[in-house]
Amino acid sequence: MDDKTAFHWSVGAGYLTATIVSFIPTKIYAFSAKESGSTRRESIKFLLISGIGFIIQLLVSSLFLEFVANPLLQVFSLVIREKISHTAGMGVSFTANFLGHRFLTFRSTGIYDKIRPNRD
Numbered sequence: 001m002d003d004k005t006a007f008h009w010s011v012g013a014g015y016l017t018a019t020i021v022s023f024i025p026t027k028i029y030a031f032s033a034k035e036s037g038s039t040r041r042e043s044i045k046f047l048l049i050s051g052i053g054f055i056i057q058l059l060v061s062s063l064f065l066e067f068v069a070n071p072l073l074q075v076f077s078l079v080i081r082e083k084i085s086h087t088a089g090m091g092v093s094f095t096a097n098f099l100g101h102r103f104l105t106f107r108s109t110g111i112y113d114k115i116r117p118n119r120d
Helices: 003-030 039-072 078-105 111-115
Strands: none
Touching: 003 039, 003 078, 039 078
16 A cells, blocks of 8 residues: 555544544533434434545645645655644644534534425
C-alpha cells in the first residue's frame, strides 16, 4: 500500500471509530438531548451529518497535505506532514459537524416528518 492510500485509510478508520463512539456522549452532554424521545431520528441525522463531515475531513486533509504541507513543510518528515494535514482536516470537520449537529441533528426541523411515510 502506498503512502497516500495508507493516509486515507488511517483518516477513515479514525473518523469511523470516533463517529460510532461519540453519538451517545454528544447527545447527552454536548447538546443536552437526553430526554428528547427522538433517538432514532437523531441517530439517522447524526450519521448523515457525520458522513458529510467525513467527506470534508478527507478532502481537507488530502488537499492540505498535497498543496500546503508537502510543498511548504519539507523540513518535516512525511509522518509529521501527514499529522499536521490530518489535524487541519479534523478542525474543519469538527466545525462542520458541530454546526450540523447543533442546527439539524438535535433540533426538530420537520424534515424527518415530511419524508417519513404516513402510517395512517
